[in-house]
Amino acid sequence: MAKKVLIAGESWMSYTTHVKGFDSFYTTLYEEGVKYIRAAIEKAGYEVDFLPNHLAASDFPYTMEELKKYDCVILSDIGANTLLLPAETFTKSIKMPNRCQLIKDYVLExxxxxxxxxYLTFSGVDAKGRWGVTPVQDVLPVKVLDIDDRMEHPEGIAPVLVKEHDVIKDVPKNWPEFLGYNKTVLLEGAEEVMTIGGDPFIAVGNYGKGKSAVFTSDCAPHWGPHEFIEWEGYDLLWKNMVDYLVK
Incomplete structure (x- = not known):
């Protein structure tokens, strides 16, 4: 039976006002950025379930039994509030399980x-990601800042190899440049595999019986430009990372 991966996040909705002289009208748009990383992980032989942001709020697992159906959980461009504020709690004041604590316990077990x-993982835009003040911080190899952590590089910035590691085994050395990343600080005991702008780019760590990894730029546009998602090493990178963690 194929091992299972859960990806949460990587979707957004846009609401646009069009003004044309005296008149105006509105349009809405729903988009996903998951297709690139999802295809890479499925190509590696894993079964992938995807919860876009608007569904993760209600459908992300509430119990360890549900979460343990997955060998790996990927959080990508999803804020902690989406898991901390289910509708039952926010609108009806009903107690619900803390899914950030659940993620921590899942890794430890x-x-x-x-x-x-x-823009909404780690600290993110305007520090709205908020992952650093949740229990998830305890099972990350990097410290999440308590300020807006975006490092925007419209000119492009290249990651730098620190050490050889299974997560980048056989991945080509000709890494493309990225257009930005989340600034974090490596924590004691974690392994830094690559840096970007002098900050962690890929890092891994062991926590209890489990493992975690961070990739501090984007798996899709805009920070991950087309040169990255079309790069010959893209699929292998994500295969290696999931393989290393679930091994």
């Missing part, structure tokens, strides 16, 4: 976690 960068 042998699960695998990957956090991928974006």
């Amino acid at each position: 042998g699960g695998s976690l990957i956090m991928v960068g974006g």
